[in-house]
Amino acid sequence: MKITRIDKSRIDQADLENPVFGTQFSDHMLVCKYKNGKWEEPEIKPYGPMSFTPALHTLHYGQALFEGQKAYYMSDGTIGIFRPEMNAKRLNHSAKRMFMPEFPEDLFVDGLKQLVEIDRAWVPKKEGYSLYLRPFMFGSSEFVAARPSEEYIFCVVMSPVGPYYAGEVKVKVEETYTRSASGGVGSTKCAGNYGGAFFATDQARKEGYTQVIWTDHKNHELIEESGTMNVGFVIGDTFITPPLSDRILAGITRDSILTLLRDTDIVKNVEERPIKVEEVIAAAEAGTLKEVFGMGTAAVVSQISTIGFRGTDYKIETPKDGYAMKIKKALTAIRMGDADDKYNWMVRL
Amino acid sequence: MKITRIDKSRIDQADLENPVFGTQFSDHMLVCKYKNGKWEEPEIKPYGPMSFTPALHTLHYGQALFEGQKAYYMSDGTIGIFRPEMNAKRLNHSAKRMFMPEFPEDLFVDGLKQLVEIDRAWVPKKEGYSLYLRPFMFGSSEFVAARPSEEYIFCVVMSPVGPYYAGEVKVKVEETYTRSASGGVGSTKCAGNYGGAFFATDQARKEGYTQVIWTDHKNHELIEESGTMNVGFVIGDTFITPPLSDRILAGITRDSILTLLRDTDIVKNVEERPIKVEEVIAAAEAGTLKEVFGMGTAAVVSQISTIGFRGTDYKIETPKDGYAMKIKKALTAIRMGDADDKYNWMVRL
Incomplete structure (x- = not known):
């Protein structure tokens, strides 16, 4: 796993007290590209924009899927993730049905752990708060024709979230x-x-x-x-x-x-x-x-x-x-x- | 409609004799953004990349739709488009069901006409060949939460295509x-x-x-x-x-x-x-x-x-x-x- 760290953390601009779900993102993301029939080396790098042409496959043909899970402080002060191997398996179930490549399950779990470790300052400490992990994958070829994408991007971004309150x-x-x-x-x-x-x-x-x-x-x-x-x-x-x-x-x-x-x-x-x-x-x-x-x-x-x-x-x-x-x-x-x-x-x- | 022309056409690098469907794009594209509950002024500008964060709404929640139609030379040498108002109506039918904003139908037809006019050199002249028009729309807010996008992008790109031959x-x-x-x-x-x-x-x-x-x-x-x-x-x-x-x-x-x-x-x-x-x-x-x-x-x-x-x-x-x-x-x-x-x-x- 290649790791490129951010020059200066954005944590001091973050609101971990009253986070709005899915609107603030931690310093780093994990990106792994699928080309020529195989996954390249994954990279953890600063969260930031990606550049695509308007022919980006997923905008037209919808090969796109995601997972969602949380990392949070446990009572003994360690950070835990709940059953991440289940998310890995389900991601691959989705991928198969959407005719997308499966992502190695051990790499999925290991990637999440490394990413959370690097951005551990973003895991809120307040009870009921957590760092929401969003693994997702999409077809990234740049052509406009109704056939499957040939390239894909697997990515994980993370967002601090508060306790869930739906009201009535x-x-x-x-x-x-x-x-x-x-x-x-x-x-x-x-x-x-x-x-x-x-x-x-x-x-x-x-x-x-x-x-x-x-x-x-x-x-x-x-x-x-x-x-x-x-x-x-x-x-x-x-x-x-x-x-x-x-x-x-x-x-x-x-x-x-x-x-x-x-x-x-x-x-x-x-x-x-x-x-x-x-x-x-x-x-x-x-x-x-x-x-x-x-x-x-x-x-x-x-x-x-x-x-x-x-x-x-x-x-x-x-x-x-x-x-x-x-x-x-x-x-x-x-x-x-x-x-x-x-x-x-x-x-x- | 704002129009920004390309400095130098890419037409001399294009293959209009044996085009592969949906892989080459004409000089210009039409882009119109929906923000704060309304469509902004559409712009025709050089075809090229767009920059998004990985939180781009459509990558996660799939509010994305498209249309497809053709512009081609008619026998009398004029360029024609077949029933574009039907595509405009169908785009809006799709938009409504996908909880996306409808795009003004007259602007859709007028935008296509202006875009094709500007890139008329890209309309192949050979019989059976045409310029494929790809209007599409997607949710462009940048947050990760399972609620509708607040912003959208309507875009049209164009690609020269040859006669359709599916084989048996x-x-x-x-x-x-x-x-x-x-x-x-x-x-x-x-x-x-x-x-x-x-x-x-x-x-x-x-x-x-x-x-x-x-x-x-x-x-x-x-x-x-x-x-x-x-x-x-x-x-x-x-x-x-x-x-x-x-x-x-x-x-x-x-x-x-x-x-x-x-x-x-x-x-x-x-x-x-x-x-x-x-x-x-x-x-x-x-x-x-x-x-x-x-x-x-x-x-x-x-x-x-x-x-x-x-x-x-x-x-x-x-x-x-x-x-x-x-x-x-x-x-x-x-x-x-x-x-x-x-x-x-x-x-x-």
């Missing part, structure tokens, strides 16, 4: 717009999945909701995801989340929560199975729908207070000591090094 | 991968639709096919498009093409061909209706499947010689004087100004 989360069951289809790219973190979702989200916001709950591509009967998060329901004493498929992002937080729930007595039963909107609504009406929450890197869990379905708002409890918060607490304890890391999830610098 | 076109009916779904973005020319299609296309190529025929998202029973073209079938003396929907690109060539076919006696009947794979296969087996062809800007019509379905290859005639070639001839006559342009399709410089 009201979601609308989306029955018109579709996020993904079987045989499509819904299980990837390709850029187009996000751009394609903004319109439906905006429609929901105009109706007073925070986000949509995506439903299946065939009949809009099955629940898929909530916004950009996986979604879980506690009905009675059973936790239910839709099963993974090529329509659903394999969330690392989702996987971690399933592991924890199966290993603890927070809920009695854990089910990964298709769940219909009508089952959720029936449970809400019957009073057995205890909690609903999104699961993702940003918030770990994000409690949902309202589900809007065909004009009716169903209210859901968001207790401070309920299922979601117990899960968050258990997961946070592992992340902070305060609980036994029996799954070896933490990678320390 | 063998298509495979795709029953595993999906291009689009109802409620999705399939009717737009968003970048992600193309990046998401490369994998399935490559799989088909490995099996000896040129392209796929996409089928519907629900059961893979209905025919949708062929590769990046609309598709038409002549069964008996009836032309059939799938109806427009939010899963299918509203091809301008498709629309023009439908108009011509309804107005001439090339075929007896014209039907826009859902068509099942099984209907096409049954017609092939019964000997009533006369011709199959793709319809698009690149080739106008592209005859398909083979349809592969579940391991069986169905051969189709590709006559030089059949339906497809009669359609191409009729359309080309209008494009060249050799036939009455009763629909006012040609916009002359």
